Amino acid sequence: MSFFGKNIRKIRSVKSLSQQSFAELFDLKRATLGAYEEERSEPKIDTIIKIANHFSIPLDDLLMKELTVNKLLKFQGNLITDQEEIVRERFATVPCITPTCSNDYVSYYNKEDFIKSLPCLQLPVSKEKKYRGYTVDNLEMSSNDKGLFPKDVVIGEFVPPKDYAQIDNGCLVLVVAENQLILRKLYITKDKFILRAEHKNVEEMSFLKKEVKELWQVRYAFYHRLPEFSDGIEEKLLFLEREFVKMRDSR
Structure with a gap:
């Protein structure tokens, strides 16, 4: 049978x-x-x-x-x-710092229980790396109508102190230093970290490397608003400028 x-x-x-x-x-x-x-x-x-x-x-x-x-x-x-x-296809879990918990994060950034209590994002990023999300709450990284605005979200990849020397100047980072959580562009000197904003009215900040408690290099950004799409004029001007240089150099 x-x-x-x-x-x-x-x-x-x-x-x-x-x-x-x-x-x-x-x-x-x-x-x-x-x-x-x-x-x-x-x-x-x-x-x-x-x-x-x-x-x-x-x-x-x-x-x-x-x-x-x-x-x-x-x-x-x-x-x-x-x-x-569903379990097999689950994305990586990324803890996210929001305006309501950013102050607490400065005090408890290294406490595992606190990190687990943060709201999380599920994202298709590597599970082998350590990420942190951050919700922008100011205009420091904006210039006119460009840059990051409140409610935009950035995702940073953890950079251990031993890898600080490998960071490129001008990259966007999220830093914990002197009881502050700072999102700025980073410039490294011999013994200092200089953090610069995009907004022209915001002064730069500097810290000794040993004063930096945690550093995340921003890898992704999610915008709360739809970006304004360019009409292509800037790209056309850049193309014409390059062609002019080629013509000048060929003489």
Whole structure:
């Protein structure tokens, strides 16, 4: 006696597939699949092999054993529950500093329990690296209508002190220093970190390297507003300038 009909019915149940959906997977008619499940008809051997291979179920088990739900869930391949699939495809979790918790962050930035209490973002970034999100709450990194504005979110990658020398001047960083959380462009001298804003009315800040408690290099930015798209004039002027230089140099 073959258990094929009972087993494919149980597979459909675990996978939450209708007869029509299951039949389409293997180029069958719904009525044909129904006949298999009700043991009114026997499938062709190539159909059995396709189903067994698709769900990574041993052929003997599919035909000769009545499979339990627990046993089906142990098989690999495409036979997984929706919950398992969500866990497998989950993005990296990035703790995010918001205006309501930014002051506390300066005091508890190195406390694991506090970091776990922060709101989090799920992002398709590397799980091997350490990231921190930050919600912009001022206009220091804006200039006219460009730059970062309140409610924009930046994502910084952690930079350990041993790698400070590898940071390029002018990159955007998030720094914890002297009880402050600062988002600025970084310029490094021999023993100091100089932090400059984009806004012309904001004075630069400087700290000794040893005064910097934590540093994150900004890798991504998410804008709260739609950016204004350029009409292409700046790009055209730059192109013409380059062509002029080429013509001048060729003389």
